[in-house]
Amino acid sequence: GNSVTQMEGPVTLSEEAFLTINCTYTATGYPSLFWYVQYPGEGLQLLLKATKADDKGSNKGFEATYRKETTSFHLEKGSVQVSDSAVYFCALSDGDDKIIFGKGTRLHILP
Amino acid sequence: NAGVTQTPKFRVLKTGQSMTLLCAQDMNHEYMYWYRQDPGMGLRLIHYSVGEGTTAKGEVPDGYNVSRLKKQNFLLGLESAAPSQTSVYFCASMGDSYGYTFGSGTRLTVV
Numbered sequence: 687g688n689s690v691t692q693m694e695g696p697v698t699l700s701e702e703a704f705l706t707i708n709c710t711y712t713a714t715g716y717p718s719l720f721w722y723v724q725y726p727g728e729g730l731q732l733l734l735k736a737t738k739a740d741d742k743g744s745n746k747g748f749e750a751t752y753r754k755e756t757t758s759f760h761l762e763k764g765s766v767q768v769s770d771s772a773v774y775f776c777a778l779s780d781g782d783d784k785i786i787f788g789k790g791t792r793l794h795i796l797p
Numbered sequence: 798n799a800g801v802t803q804t805p806k807f808r809v810l811k812t813g814q815s816m817t818l819l820c821a822q823d824m825n826h827e828y829m830y831w832y833r834q835d836p837g838m839g840l841r842l843i844h845y846s847v848g849e850g851t852t853a854k855g856e857v858p859d860g861y862n863v864s865r866l867k868k869q870n871f872l873l874g875l876e877s878a879a880p881s882q883t884s885v886y887f888c889a890s891m892g893d894s895y896g897y898t899f900g901s902g903t904r905l906t907v908v
Contacts, residue, residue, distance in 0.1 A: 720896060722897075727901075728901055729801075729815065729887055729889075729899035729900050729901045729902050730840075730889075730897070730899045731899070732896045732897070733799070735896060753831070773839070775839070783828055783845070783847050783891075784830070784845060784855075785891075785896075785897055787839055787840045788839060789837070789838065789839035790839050790840075797900075
């Protein structure tokens with residue numbers, strides 16, 4: 687079945703450091719891929735998405751490229767801020783009526 | 798503001814008590830979902846609905862019931878609460894485009 691695997695956290699970085707959170711997926715078809723972010727005490731918010739191979743999703747300085755050859759959708763940001771501290775979820779949808787989520791990666795940014 | 802509204806935000810139940818969580822969306826979305834979020838487990842799908850009058854089981858449906866009598870509302874019921882149901886519950890909806898809109902969550906403690 688379809689699944690999403692993302693790197694376990696927590697990830698701790700200093701402000702202005704480069705961020706990568708790895709995500710790989712298993713799917714039978716051509717899924718759409720997502721990154722969601724959850725700030726403390728809140729629900730999940732869609733951060734970015736990509737719907738086909740080689741698409742790059744971007745938002746708020748974050749980027750992720752849909753790599754079909756490596757079945758990956760790694761999240762990157764060039765210079766993180768304290769306000770980026772949150773839990774990040776990688777997810778996929780294969781056109782079915784549900785989205786499948788990874789277990790989440792907690793990110794701590796130190797000032 | 799348009800979105801997904803969950804009530805209540807917090808609740809403490811005694812073992813064996815019953816309660817209903819309400820999810821309301823004003824975006825005319827067809828699909829609605831109930832998830833629970835536990836530490837280290839990510840998001841697990843409890844039940845979902847693909848339209849008014851429909852419901853389907855997700856990954857962890859036992860101990861929960863749902864109803865979708867109106868398109869905008871999706872109710873999650875616990876008939877006899879157990880400590881294992883202590884969790885944060887999130888409702889989400891999805892329309893024509895990919896991606897969920899989440900509510901802000903209900904934190905439930907069963908003692």
